[in-house]
Amino acid sequence: MLLAIDAGNTNIVFALVERGTVRARWRIATDPRRTADEYAVWLRQLLDLEGFKSADVTAVIIGTVVPRATHNLQVLxxxxxxxxALVAGQGDAGWPMALDVEEPQSVGADRALNALAAHAKHDGVLVVVDFGTATTFDLVGADGAYRGGIIAPGINLSIDALVNAAAKLPRIAIEAPADDSVIGRTTESQMLIGIYWGYVAMIEGLVERLKRQVGAPVTVIGTGGLATLFDKRTSVFDAVEPDLTIQGLSLLYDQVSGKA
Incomplete structure (x- = not known):
């Protein structure tokens, strides 16, 4: 089986993939100082709990936006x-599609992987909205090329900034409000309205601007841990694919290894 590793700025996701299907996934906080031995102790226990063995892993592919974490993952x-381990976007695992932007070397691996997987699953021009440390909006051409996009602060970064800058505001958990009212009656409800509905308005507004600029039909795909949360209260998404980055890693591995 393939061990696909998605190393993001906040978390690293390890997923066990068999013939394109995710059999198990685990998440750990990103810490570039964590050694290969520490990863191994943690991961081997989780493999065992899910009924797998280390010997079941026959290949590893890494997608990372944290260069300092890459070496220890390769050692693992x-x-x-x-x-x-193959590293997405490097060497034999170079991108199979065009990165049609002014600085292709600066495109995050997660965004390129999302574009690769989205194009494999959907036809036409696509916009991929990924809820991570940052919230990104990526435009994928009908030919699969990555055309650019938008980077906005992630929702948890927005909450952190608000709480850290205002001494009397409490930390809140992000969730869908109980109803559609935008008049909060408590401090917490006002914060939730501002964060949640403010984010919905940003998503809908930026997607609408992207559609107008493209001037052609666009399929909008949500991904990342919070995509399903926002999908509850907006019709902006045509599809929600929570594992898009992992699917991109699996697809890239299959193409490199000749299985696709």
Whole structure:
């Protein structure tokens, strides 16, 4: 089976993929100082809890936006799984589609992987909205090329900024409000309205602007952990694909290894 590793700024997701299907996934906070040995102790226990063994992992592919974490993940693959990890966008695992932007080398691996997976699953021009540390909006051409997009502060960053800058505001959990009212009666409800509905308005507004600029039919795909939360109260998404980045890693591995 393939161990697909998505190393983001906030969390690293490890997913066990068999013939394109995610069999198990685990998440750990991103810490570039974490060693391969620490990853192995944690991961081996989780594999065992899910009924898998280290020997079940026959290949590893890494997609990362945290360069300092890459080396230890590569050591993990070599030392504990006996395989050289592919790194998405590098060497033999170079991008199979065009990155049609002014600075292609600066495109995050997660965004390119999302574009790759989205194009494989959907036809036509696409917009991928990914809820991560940042919220990104990526335009994918009908030919699969990455055409650029938008980077906005992630919702948890927005909450952190608000709470850290205002001494009397409490930290709140992000969730869908109980109803559609935008008049809060408590401090917490006013904060939730501002964050949640403000984010919905941003998503809908930016997607509408993208559609107008493209001037052609567009399919909008939501991904990332919070996509399903916002999908409850907006019709902006045509599809929600929570595992799009992992699917992109699996697809890239299959193409590199000749299985696609």
């Amino acid at each position: 693959a070599n030392k504990y799984f006996g395989t050289a």
